[in-house]
Amino acid sequence: xxxxxxxxxxxxxxxxxxxxxxxxxxxxxxxxxxxxxxxxxxxxxxxxxxxxxxxxxxxxxxxxxxxxxxxxxxxxxxxxxxxxxxxxxxxxxxxxxxxxxxxxxxxxxxxxxxxxxxxxxxxxxxxxxxxxxxxxxxxxxxxxxxxxxxxxxxxxxxxxxxxxxxxxxxxxxxxxxxxxxxxxxxxxxxxxxxxxxxxxxxxxxxxxxxxxxxxxxxxxxxxxxxxxxxxxxxxxxxxxxxxxxxxxxxxxxxxxxxxxxxxxxxxxxxxxxxxxxxxxxxxxxxxxxxxxxxxxxxxxxxxxxxxxxxxxxxxxxxxxxxxxxxxxxxxxxxxxxxxxxxxxxxxxxxxxxxxxxxxxxxxxxxxxxxxxxxxxxxxxxxxxxxxxxxx
Amino acid sequence: xxxxxxxxxxxxxxxxxxxxxxxxxxxxxxxxxxxxxxxxxxxxxxxxxxxxxxxxxxxxxxxxxxxxxxxxxxxxxxxxxxxxxxxxxxxxxxxxxxxxxxxxxxxxxxxxxxxxxxxxxxxxxxxxxxxxxxxxxxxxxxxxxxxxxxxxxxxxxxxxxxxxxxxxxxxxxxxxxxxxxxxxxxxxxxxxxxxxxxxxxxxxxxxxxxxxxxxxxxxxxxxxxxxxxxxxxxxxxxxxxxxxxxxxxxxxxxxxxxxxxxxxxxxxxxxxxxxxxxxxxxxxxxxxxxxxxxxxxxxxxxxxxxxxxxxxxxxxxxxxxxxxxxxxxxxx
Numbered sequence: 001x002x003x004x005x006x007x008x009x010x011x012x013x014x015x016x017x018x019x020x021x022x023x024x025x026x027x028x029x030x031x032x033x034x035x036x037x038x039x040x041x042x043x044x045x046x047x048x049x050x051x052x053x054x055x056x057x058x059x060x061x062x063x064x065x066x067x068x069x070x071x072x073x074x075x076x077x078x079x080x081x082x083x084x085x086x087x088x089x090x091x092x093x094x095x096x097x098x099x100x101x102x103x104x105x106x107x108x109x110x111x112x113x114x115x116x117x118x119x120x121x122x123x124x125x126x127x128x129x130x131x132x133x134x135x136x137x138x139x140x141x142x143x144x145x146x147x148x149x150x151x152x153x154x155x156x157x158x159x160x161x162x163x164x165x166x167x168x169x170x171x172x173x174x175x176x177x178x179x180x181x182x183x184x185x186x187x188x189x190x191x192x193x194x195x196x197x198x199x200x201x202x203x204x205x206x207x208x209x210x211x212x213x214x215x216x217x218x219x220x221x222x223x224x225x226x227x228x229x230x231x232x233x234x235x236x237x238x239x240x241x242x243x244x245x246x247x248x249x250x251x252x253x254x255x256x257x258x259x260x261x262x263x264x265x266x267x268x269x270x271x272x273x274x275x276x277x278x279x280x281x282x283x284x285x286x287x288x289x290x291x292x293x294x295x296x297x298x299x300x301x302x303x304x305x306x307x308x309x310x311x312x313x314x315x316x317x318x319x320x321x322x323x324x325x326x327x328x329x330x331x332x333x334x335x336x337x338x339x340x341x342x343x344x345x346x347x348x349x350x351x352x353x354x355x356x357x358x359x360x361x362x363x364x365x366x367x368x369x370x371x372x373x374x375x376x377x378x379x380x381x382x383x384x385x386x387x388x389x390x391x
Numbered sequence: 392x393x394x395x396x397x398x399x400x401x402x403x404x405x406x407x408x409x410x411x412x413x414x415x416x417x418x419x420x421x422x423x424x425x426x427x428x429x430x431x432x433x434x435x436x437x438x439x440x441x442x443x444x445x446x447x448x449x450x451x452x453x454x455x456x457x458x459x460x461x462x463x464x465x466x467x468x469x470x471x472x473x474x475x476x477x478x479x480x481x482x483x484x485x486x487x488x489x490x491x492x493x494x495x496x497x498x499x500x501x502x503x504x505x506x507x508x509x510x511x512x513x514x515x516x517x518x519x520x521x522x523x524x525x526x527x528x529x530x531x532x533x534x535x536x537x538x539x540x541x542x543x544x545x546x547x548x549x550x551x552x553x554x555x556x557x558x559x560x561x562x563x564x565x566x567x568x569x570x571x572x573x574x575x576x577x578x579x580x581x582x583x584x585x586x587x588x589x590x591x592x593x594x595x596x597x598x599x600x601x602x603x604x605x606x607x608x609x610x611x612x613x614x615x616x617x618x619x620x621x622x623x624x625x626x627x628x629x630x631x632x633x634x635x636x637x638x639x640x641x642x643x644x645x646x647x648x649x650x651x652x653x654x655x656x657x658x659x660x661x662x663x664x665x666x667x668x669x670x671x672x673x674x675x676x677x678x679x680x681x682x683x684x685x686x687x688x689x690x691x692x693x694x695x696x697x698x699x700x701x702x703x704x705x706x707x708x709x710x711x712x713x714x715x716x717x718x719x720x721x722x723x
Binding site: 001002003005073257260261264265269272275276278279280282283284285286287289290291293294296297298311314315375377378379381382383385386387388389390391 | 393394395396397400452605606613617618619621622625626629630634635638640641644645648650659662663666708710711712716718721723
């Protein structure tokens with residue numbers, strides 16, 4: 001056990017810090033804020049491209065894909081440094097973190113060149129089409145159909161909760177290609193450009209307020225998609241899903257750590273009850289970091305424990321939610337402020353995460369619902385970590 | 392930082408587990424509780440293995456590994472008091488085969504000629520009735536006193552394996568050579584981390600027993616561990632144990648490195664252990680149903696050890712109050 005990183009990791013961090021100090025875009029350049037998770041303003045596109053060109057966008061990637069072949073531990077300190085400074089490296093987080101990553105893992109060379117690199121260089125943006133009205137926690141029951149017709153797939157069906165779809169150029173879409181196979185076996189993954197005839201996107205507002213529009217329903221009516229847009233082998237989509245989300249999961253807990261860190265920095269306890277809740281959040285934040293770094297060290301040795309990551313998600317997402325509820329409660333009548341009026345504008349971070357306590361509390365449910373609800377995580381921990389029998 | 396055991400520590404943990412499984416089995420704990428069986432032989436095993444020599448703060452993680460396993464086994468010896476309460480207050484006391492306890496408050500030292508006279512009665516002294524030596528914290532410093540000099544009365548407590556005593560000092564004369572120069576503040580970090588580690592071990596035992604029970608107990612034609620209401624409580628117990636364990640080892644690590652965060656880390660460890668036992672005791676006893684509500688079931692030992700830990704050295708709420716005052720950012 002050690003309290004500090006090895007020197008080569010600290011050197012790496014120092015090099016990144018120096019890059020940030022030199023190249024961070026000043027606030028004056030940021031003339032417009034991002035409006036959705038696939039809306040990247042021009043200045044933020046330049047910022048993302050600059051990181052790509054210097055190998056700092058996803059340091060674990062090889063140089064041709066915006067990285068520098070960094071180790072997992074180096075990738076971790078890269079994210080820690082961004083988090084510490086409250087900086088977003090991309091305003092298209094799913095495009096960069098999941099869509100492009102999936103293409104680099106499962107795509108053809110042509111798909112990497114045609115789609116992954118432009119997404120990473122912020123020339124285009126991408127969203128992820130997984131959930132459907134009837135397929136949420138039970139994702140494998142998805143029903144959007146794709147039928148091969150010559151050199152095209154014909155897609156019919158509907159996605160929902162598709163974040164940023166109305167601003168995205170392309171959707172990484174999970175579709176059913178074999179309706180007769182067991183449900184996990186007949187799924188494939190298609191890149192569907194949103195400009196394709198038959199694609200209809202209907203954005204809708206979240207519980208935060210009528211101004212907060214990121215989610216979409218996406219309808220596919222006889223959408224013809226070139227067969228060349230199939231990502232990974234036919235009917236092997238479940239493996240792609242696990243692979244692309246698996247990568248994300250290794251460091252997903254960091255985002256809950258960020259929410260907790262922000263709470264710890266921003267909340268001023270007003271009395272003993274506040275202080276008590278505050279201290280609990282401090283314990284949660286430390287424990288999450290410690291357990292997360294242990295999981296990371298394990299993954300770096302090639303012993304990824306996917307079920308164990310559920311412990312981190314459960315701990316982090318629920319801790320953040322508890323803390324933020326306390327902060328809202330403690331704010332009294334000031335906590336009533338309309339969310340659209342409360343977020344401080346900080347150009348390098350999605351400022352919604354720094355809005356009113358109401359907004360932060362409400363958004364904390366994204367942590368306990370998205371990416372496998374807390375109930376699903378508990379079942380995973382019980383059955384796959386603790387070895388309890390399945391029903 | 393990267394928070395995982397190095398290969399030597401993993402090896403150490405494995406060998407400690409083996410020894411504890413062989414030398415301190417549930418049957419021995421049961422015999423101590425029911426028949427007052429002697430624990431001297433077990434203590435000698437620990438001493439013979441060198442476990443009582445782990446008094447250098449640099450070895451705090453190795454000591455924590457022992458304490459976790461002993462907490463899990465409901466160790467009936469005065470190991471915790473000796474190693475985490477007495478030893479830090481009596482550096483250089485030597486004689487690692489002898490047991491010790493700490494008197495943390497209730498005793499005053501009055502100057503008398505070249506020495507001092509200790510007066511007062513300390514309450515709730517862990518192993519105060521059976522330790523060979525006592526380290527006594529007073530306003531004039533810390534003194535090491537032989538147990539023969541004091542009158543100790545074991546208190547009846549709910550944990551049948553735990554020794555807690557009232558220790559009376561009726562004018563005990565001590566000299567400069569008995570004064571240790573230890574810093575009680577720093578010693579307290581080790582005591583807190585040690586108690587936290589013990590509680591984490593006890594909570595792990597509660598979880599293990601509970602898992603075994605819900606896997607084998609059938610109702611409505613299925614193992615009750617297949618019901619989500621049961622599974623989700625078990626998952627929460629696991630999360631609580633992992634959280635408390637991480638913070639307890641972090642405290643040990645800051646002690647080993649003499650890191651400035653050691654004070655807050657020790658408070659975090661004790662607070663998290665307290666929160667952990669609250670959830671794990673509650674869910675564990677609940678999931679065991681009526682079967683856990685008996686003297687006969689070994690669940691009681693781990694459960695009472697975890698609960699007793701919360702009563703000693705300040706509970707979770709007290710430590711949270713300190714954390715709230717001293718922590719304003721996550722420094723990791």
